[in-house]
Amino acid sequence: MNPLLSHYLVLSALLFSVGFAGAVTRRSAIIALIGLELMLNAANLNFIAFWRYGSNPQALTGVMFVLFSIAMAAAEAAVGLALVISIYRQRKTIRLDNLDSLKG
Amino acid sequence: MLNEITFYLTAIWTLVFAIAAMSLRQMVHCALSAAAAFAGLALIYLELNAPFVGFAQLLVYVGAIAILIVFAVLLTRGDEVGPNRSQASPSWLAGLAVALLVLGAIALPILSSPSLQKVAPPVATAPVKRIGEELMTRYVLPLETVGVLLTAAMIGAVVIALREESEKPAGQGTSLLSFNGGRTQRPATPETAAHPETEEAVTLP
Numbered sequence: 001m002n003p004l005l006s007h008y009l010v011l012s013a014l015l016f017s018v019g020f021a022g023a024v025t026r027r028s029a030i031i032a033l034i035g036l037e038l039m040l041n042a043a044n045l046n047f048i049a050f051w052r053y054g055s056n057p058q059a060l061t062g063v064m065f066v067l068f069s070i071a072m073a074a075a076e077a078a079v080g081l082a083l084v085i086s087i088y089r090q091r092k093t094i095r096l097d098n099l100d101s102l103k104g
Numbered sequence: 105m106l107n108e109i110t111f112y113l114t115a116i117w118t119l120v121f122a123i124a125a126m127s128l129r130q131m132v133h134c135a136l137s138a139a140a141a142f143a144g145l146a147l148i149y150l151e152l153n154a155p156f157v158g159f160a161q162l163l164v165y166v167g168a169i170a171i172l173i174v175f176a177v178l179l180t181r182g183d184e185v186g187p188n189r190s191q192a193s194p195s196w197l198a199g200l201a202v203a204l205l206v207l208g209a210i211a212l213p214i215l216s217s218p219s220l221q222k223v224a225p226p227v228a229t230a231p232v233k234r235i236g237e238e239l240m241t242r243y244v245l246p247l248e249t250v251g252v253l254l255t256a257a258m259i260g261a262v263v264i265a266l267r268e269e270s271e272k273p274a275g276q277g278t279s280l281l282s283f284n285g286g287r288t289q290r291p292a293t294p295e296t297a298a299h300p301e302t303e304e305a306v307t308l309p
Contacts, residue, residue, distance in 0.1 A: 003111040006220045008152070011115045013210035015122055015145075021203035022126030025196040030131060030176055034138045037169065038122055041145050044161075052152045057228030063235065064243055066157050070164050071250045075257030077169045081176040082261035088180040089267070097193055 008049035016042035029084050029094040033077065040073050110151060118144030131177045139170035154230050 019038030022031060044066045051062025088094050118141050125137035142165035149158035193199065214220055239247050 002107045002223050004221050004223060006214050006217075007111060007115075008148075009214045009220060010211050011119070011148075013207055013214065014119055016210065017203045017207035018119070018122045018126055020206055021200055024199035024202065025192050026126065027193050028131060030173060030180070031126070031134055034125055034134060034173060037138070037165070038125070038141065041142065041165075044157075045145060045148065048149055048152050048154050048157060051230075052154070052228050053222060053224050055225075057225065057230075060230055060234060060238055063154055063157055063230045064238060064246075066154075067160060067235075067239075068243075068246055068250055070157075070160055071254060074164050074168060075254055077172055078257050078261040079264065081172055082265040084176055085179055085265045094180050 005049060005053040008045060012042045012045040012049070015045065027095045027097055029087070029096055030081070032096065033080050033084070037073060037077065040069065044069055114144055114147045114151060118148065132174065135170060135173045135177055138173065139166050142166050142170065153228055156230060156232050156235055
């Protein structure tokens with residue numbers, strides 16, 4: 001018996017909440033970025049699962065969306081980590097609770 | 105039956121490494137666990153009959169983004185050391201509660217909806233030939249836009265991470281230069297697979 005569509009969706013929900021929990025509870029900016037990547041990946045898994053189980057898989061819409069989303073994630077990771085490096089060079093820290101100079 | 109076993113194996117692999125990536129203390133361990141979780145997701149894509157996406161995921165996430173994260177961890181070393189410094193933010197309990205709430209809000213409707221409990225249709229494949237044809241016809245505008253986006257991200261990453269001339273503390277000059285050299289390669293990875301010329305054309309002026 002093949003896994004149902006809901007299995008993939010629940011797996012994706014679990015991945016999303018794990019990434020979310022990491023992004024909001026950890027202090028390191030790099031770990032928060034990894035959490036963001038995990039959330040993006042959970043969304044991609046949803047797209048692929050709905051494409052595979054959908055009524056019109058010949059349209060390839062889900063696959064195309066995921067390909068573009070992976071390219072966007074690569075760009076986002078490059079810029080995000082460059083920001084982390086730049087902040088580290090200026091402030092000598094990447095702990096998110098130390099970066100509060102905008103706090104009133 | 106076999107499909108279900110492979111699904112559970114890959115799902116448990118991915119989840120365990122995702123949780124490890126979010127909870128380990130050492131940041132290098134976190135980065136490597138995240139790479140393993142991304143590889144597990146690539147396996148799930150292969151299992152879902154989307155081999156091109158699976159290999160793109162392997163190439164971009166495990167090949168490029170994981171290496172980028174490891175580089176960033178190594179370049180920002182010496183900040184998180186010290187066993188008595190807490191890794192979790194002061195409001196970690198509230199964050200965890202919100203994450204559990206999010207999980208419940210997504211998973212409960214999925215499990216209670218009867219239209220989502222369906223089995224897969226027998227054939228659904230995404231052959232690379234069709235993907236290439238679609239990329240060159242229907243999705244050619246998004247493809248070019250992604251090329252421009254990746255070029256902008258590459259230039260932006262270099263500019264942001266570049267040292268300004270005015271602030272010049274001693275040390276770390278050479279390692280930063282070589283890091284920027286490595287970084288310029290990274291965003292190009294999905295682009296070179298699909299469409300190598302755009303980037304050259306846009307970068308030249």
